Amino acid sequence: xxxxxxxxxxxxxxxxxxxxxxxxxxxxxxxxxxxxxxxxxxxxxxxxxxxxxxxxxxxxxxxxxxxxxxxxxxxxxxxxxxxxxxxxxxxxxxxxxxxxxxxxxxxxxxxxxxxxxxxxxxxxxxxxxxxxxxxxxxxxxxxxxxxxxxxxxxxxxxxxxxxxxxxxxxxxxxxxxxxxxxxxxxxxxxxxxxxxxxxxxxxxxxxxxxxxxxxxxxxxxxxxxxxxxxxxxxxxxxxxxxxxxxxxxxxxxxxxxxxxxxxxxxxxxxxxxxxxxxxxxxxxxxxxxxxxxxxxxxxxxxxxxxxxxxxxxxxxxxxxxxxxxxxxxxxxxxxxxxxxxxxxxxxxxxxxxxxxxxxxxxxxxxxxxxxxxxxxxxxxxxxxxxxxxxxxxxxxxxxxxxxxxxxxxxxxxxxxxxxxxxxxxxxxxxxxxxxxxxxxxxxxxxxxxxxxxxxxxxxxxxxxxxxxxxxxxxxxxxxxxxxxxxxxxxxxxxxxxxxxxxxxxxxxxxxxxxxxxxxxxxxxxxxxxxxxxxxxxxxxxxxxxxxxxxxxxxxxxxxxxxxxxxxxxxxxxxxxxxxxxxxxxxxxxxxxxxxxxxxxxxxxxxxxxxxxxxxxxxxxxxxxxxxxxxxxxxxxxxxxxxxxxxxxxxxxxxxxxxxxxxxxxxxxxxxxxxxxxxxxxxxxxxxxxxxxxxxxxxxxxxxxxxxxxxxxxxxxxxxxxxxxxxxxxxxxxxxxxxxxxxxxxxxxxxxxxxxxxxxxxxxxxxxxxxxxxxxxxxxxxxxxxxxxxxxxxxxxxxxxxxxxxxxxxxxxxxxxxxxxxxxxxxxxxxxxxxxxxxxxxxxxxxxxxxxxxxxxxxxxxxxxxxxxxxxxxxxxxxxxxxxxxxxxxxxxxxxxxxxxxxxxxxxxxxxxxxxxxxxxxxxxxxxxxxxxxxxxxxxxxxxxxxxxxxxxxxxxxxxxxxxxxxxxxxxxxxxxxxxxxx
Numbered sequence: 007x008x009x010x011x012x013x014x015x016x017x018x019x020x021x022x023x024x025x026x027x028x029x030x031x032x033x034x035x036x037x038x039x040x041x042x043x044x045x046x047x048x049x050x051x052x053x054x055x056x057x058x059x060x061x062x063x064x065x066x067x068x069x070x071x072x073x074x075x076x077x078x079x080x081x082x083x084x085x086x087x088x089x090x091x092x093x094x095x096x097x098x099x100x101x102x103x104x105x106x107x108x109x110x111x112x113x114x115x116x117x118x119x120x121x122x123x124x125x126x127x128x129x130x131x132x133x134x135x136x137x138x139x140x141x142x143x144x145x146x147x148x149x150x151x152x153x154x155x156x157x158x159x160x161x162x163x164x165x166x167x168x169x170x171x172x173x174x175x176x177x178x179x180x181x182x183x184x185x186x187x188x189x190x191x192x193x194x195x196x197x198x199x200x201x202x203x204x205x206x207x208x209x210x211x212x213x214x215x216x217x218x219x220x221x222x223x224x225x226x227x228x229x230x231x232x233x234x235x236x237x238x239x240x241x242x243x244x245x246x247x248x249x250x251x252x253x254x255x256x257x258x259x260x261x262x263x264x265x266x267x268x269x270x271x272x273x274x275x276x277x278x279x280x281x282x283x284x285x286x287x288x289x290x291x292x293x294x295x296x297x298x299x300x301x302x303x304x305x306x307x308x309x310x311x312x313x314x315x316x317x318x319x320x321x322x323x324x325x326x327x328x329x330x331x332x333x334x335x336x337x338x339x340x341x342x343x344x345x346x347x348x349x350x351x352x353x354x355x356x357x358x359x360x361x362x363x364x365x366x367x368x369x370x371x372x373x374x375x376x377x378x379x380x381x382x383x384x385x386x387x388x389x390x391x392x393x394x395x396x397x398x399x400x401x402x403x404x405x406x407x408x409x410x411x412x413x414x415x416x417x418x419x420x421x422x423x424x425x426x427x428x429x430x431x432x433x434x435x436x437x438x439x440x441x442x443x444x445x446x447x448x449x450x451x452x453x454x455x456x457x458x459x460x461x462x463x464x465x466x467x468x469x470x471x472x473x474x475x476x477x478x479x480x481x482x483x484x485x486x487x488x489x490x491x492x493x494x495x496x497x498x499x500x501x502x503x504x505x506x507x508x509x510x511x512x513x514x515x516x517x518x519x520x521x522x523x524x525x526x527x528x529x530x531x532x533x534x535x536x537x538x539x540x541x542x543x544x545x546x547x548x549x550x551x552x553x554x555x556x557x558x559x560x561x562x563x564x565x566x567x568x569x570x571x572x573x574x575x576x577x578x579x580x581x582x583x584x585x586x587x588x589x590x591x592x593x594x595x596x597x598x599x600x601x602x603x604x605x606x607x608x609x610x611x612x613x614x615x616x617x618x619x620x621x622x623x624x625x626x627x628x629x630x631x632x633x634x635x636x637x638x639x640x641x642x643x644x645x646x647x648x649x650x651x652x653x654x655x656x657x658x659x660x661x662x663x664x665x666x667x668x669x670x671x672x673x674x675x676x677x678x679x680x681x682x683x684x685x686x687x688x689x690x691x692x693x694x695x696x697x698x699x700x701x702x703x704x705x706x707x708x709x710x711x712x713x714x715x716x717x718x719x720x721x722x723x724x725x726x727x728x729x730x731x732x733x734x735x736x737x738x739x740x741x742x743x744x745x746x747x748x749x750x751x752x753x754x755x756x757x758x759x760x761x762x763x764x765x766x767x768x769x770x771x772x773x774x775x776x777x778x779x780x781x782x783x784x785x786x787x788x789x790x791x792x793x794x795x796x797x798x799x800x801x802x803x804x805x806x807x808x809x810x811x812x813x814x815x816x817x818x819x820x821x822x823x824x825x826x827x828x829x830x831x832x833x834x835x836x837x838x839x840x841x842x843x844x845x846x847x848x849x850x851x852x853x854x855x856x857x858x859x860x861x862x863x864x865x866x867x868x869x870x871x872x873x874x875x876x877x878x879x880x881x882x883x884x885x886x887x888x889x890x891x892x893x894x895x896x897x898x899x900x901x902x903x904x905x906x907x908x909x910x911x912x913x914x915x916x917x918x919x920x921x922x923x924x925x926x927x928x929x930x931x932x933x934x935x936x937x938x939x940x941x942x943x944x945x946x947x948x949x950x951x952x953x954x955x956x957x958x959x960x961x962x963x964x965x966x967x968x969x970x971x972x973x974x975x976x977x978x979x980x981x982x983x984x985x986x987x988x
Contacts, residue, residue, distance in 0.1 A: 009224020
């Protein structure tokens with residue numbers, strides 16, 4: 007060092023200068039802290055190791071500036087201004103002319119030689135790392151400083167990797183009065199030229215120098231600025247996990263203040279120093295853990311994270327190295343990461359229990375949940391500590407629980423011995439809990455003798471192989487449910503049900519109460535228990551111990567209810583029924599009884615709409631803790647009918663559309679259709695389906711009748727049942743809709759005529775009644791006694807001989823009339839060729855006489871059933887005799903005609919008068935015992951015209967001419983004389 011050169015470390019007095027040897031100017035203090043100057047502390051060993059960077063060589067582009075500088079896009083640069091980015095070539099020689107300016111983007115550059123002319127400048131837009139063989143600036147050059155010669159915020163690192171190629175003998179030379187801000191490393195020599203004048207100008211370097219030789223001329227100084235300090239840190243440096251889990255470790259590149267340097271990227275290598283066969287790294291929590299104990303990844307933006315896993319028990323010692331252009335190689339401190347056994351695993355887990363039923367539990371010593379294989383070295387008899395239960399649902403304190411679980415028959419804390427084989431103790435524990443809910447029991451390995459002096463039962467010991475032994479522990483998780491719900495209340499006994507003793511009417515309301523109860527020996531087991539098979543309940547189930555935690559406010563949610571189906575017990579092959587009125591209850595909606603044995607879930611006003619005996623089932627609306635609580639079924643019965651109901655109808659032979667009165671009616675002796683069906687009913691008027699399957703003693707018998715009333719409400723009068731012709735009734739059977747039915751269905755009923763004409767019956771009442779009671783004395787509900795929904799009109803069948811009066815229910819009524827058909831004749835004496843009419847009248851008897859039934863628009867006349875009897879004729883040729891036919895309203899000849907308002911007529915064409923007087927007398931009949939087409943013969947319109955029976959057909963006589971007398975000779979002047987006297 008010559009002249010007044012100085013090394014300055016602002017603010018630090020006792021700094022060291024690390025060169026192998028020193029040549030100071032005698033009598034001058036070359037070191038300073040900017041306050042005082044002092045002698046430099048020589049520290050030859052302080053020099054950093056030589057990185058041994060080789061000189062740059064190879065195919066560098068031989069381009070000098072500015073003569074053949076490539077023009078960048080888009081367009082020309084301003085004069086003496088040059089821009090270089092990392093995408094430009096690696097130039098062999100870069101020369102910046104006098105007053106020229108070189109702009110370098112942030113990055114790393116490789117140039118053979120860099121030379122700056124006088125007053126030339128280098129500006130960098132970010133941190134730059136410049137690799138050169140030589141770097142030289144002329145006088146007054148400025149590198150990485152502002153106009154005042156002060157350092158910028160950007161860092162420039164110059165690596166001089168070769169020897170000087172010029173005669174001057176320096177690889178790096180900073181010209182006189184130049185200002186430079188850089189950290190310079192030279193494999194060879196560095197020179198600061200000093201100043202050209204004795205004024206204030208000097209050659210100044212802001213930064214630092216590492217070189218084989220440093221020469222500082224007069225008026226030169228180096229102002230040391232601390233370079234960026236880099237550290238590679240691990241976070242955390244200690245952690246613990248089981249062998250099935252991974253420990254996340256973050257690797258950060260920081261400055262000396264611990265701040266993560268987001269502008270740093272490079273290669274990171276993480277290493278496990280031990281457990282080389284089992285340790286591995288992953289780049290994500292669930293990613294593949296492979297490639298052995300070492301893993302190299304790219305660290306970007308100053309930070310990355312890896313996950314360490316070890317498939318063995320022990321502490322993994324790990325460290326990492328990081329390399330980048332900015333930092334060089336960094337090495338982290340060592341981290342220590344402990345992997346332990348997972349503890350005890352219990353099978354099954356959770357242990358799904360039925361309250362009161364003991365269950366076996368298997369214990370396994372495992373590495374962790376991810377590895378199903380137990381630890382094979384875990385062998386022999388072990389002492390285990392059983393702790394007090396912890397209650398989660400409900401969340402009791404240990405002293406507040408109404409029941410406590412037992413382990414191997416003992417309640418509470420205890421120590422037990424368990425034999426392990428290859429890490430497994432099969433069926434080692436027997437647990438029992440007489441309540442419902444969620445709880446856990448801690449199980450831990452009792453401290454072994456060689457760890458007796460430890461302050462903690464979980465303290466880790468380490469053997470000579472670095473493998474840790476740790477006391478294992480775990481929690482047994484229990485989920486417990488009630489066995490079933492007993493069906494209780496004022497209900498029939500099993501013997502009452504089996505003996506078919508009457509309980510209530512079908513459809514009547516009753517009440518049951520449900521009680522959650524425990525399992526007892528002899529109850530369901532195996533698949534029947536776990537799969538939700540139905541428990542056959544007896545009344546003594548109501549005396550069983552309950553599960554009081556079930557109805558606790560903080561117990562698992564549940565909804566208590568009844569099955570909506572009542573399952574038939576009797577009769578055999580009967581139908582199930584619906585239970586109505588069920589209102590589900592939450593698990594807290596009890597009767598709040600003070601004694602837990604009397605706590606019930608009350609279901610009031612439910613009903614079963616069917617007869618017989620049925621199983622009523624308790625159940626939960628959904629699974630309880632993912633378990634099916636077994637439904638409980640209790641038989642109830644016998645339910646019997648509330649009453650009978652009848653529905654029926656009569657179809658009038660003359661329909662309402664054929665009746666001018668619009669009601670419809672039927673003639674005596676005229677067939678009509680009718681039917682009725684009797685049902686056994688519930689209290690809410692629903693037909694049952696099982697009545698016909700009951701035994702004979704449980705079924706009623708019926709008889710039907712017809713009454714001509716003398717009074718109503720109830721209907722009382724004359725019994726006409728002997729004149730009612732109908733088919734026989736069926737026995738009790740299932741109808742098409744499945745309901746129990748007793749029916750009469752007749753398409754050809756007849757109400758016969760009496761011995762003499764009768765006034766109209768308006769109406770007759772048809773009824774059916776019980777003639778033999780069932781065991782429950784079921785009957786009809788009569789409206790005159792109880793005017794309610796489902797009541798019937800009472801029709802009384804009067805006493806007859808030894809038969810008493812019987813009440814029955816009306817199923818229909820109808821109007822019946824005594825009718826006949828009458829024909830009217832004619833006599834024509836004036837014009838024997840004139841067409842004549844022969845009227846037909848349908849009449850009914852009104853009690854005194856016959857009169858035209860103007861309501862009838864259904865009876866028919868026809869020439870097909872007409873029969874002509876010739877009494878006298880002037881000709882033997884039938885074609886010349888009178889012809890009888892029918893005409894419609896359009897004057898067309900027809901063969902059949904329906905009466906209108908009870909009347910119609912035949913048309914009679916006169917005998918042919920062919921010049922001679924052709925006279926004729928005849929009788930014309932309607933043969934009502936014959937069918938007209940497919941219609942039934944109208945025999946009900948016959949009358950006793952010639953005898954005592956009502957079986958004579960109507961007829962009339964037609965006459966063309968005069969009739970003399972008994973010798974059948976027609977004389978003119980004997981008007982209206984006929985053989986018959988009509």
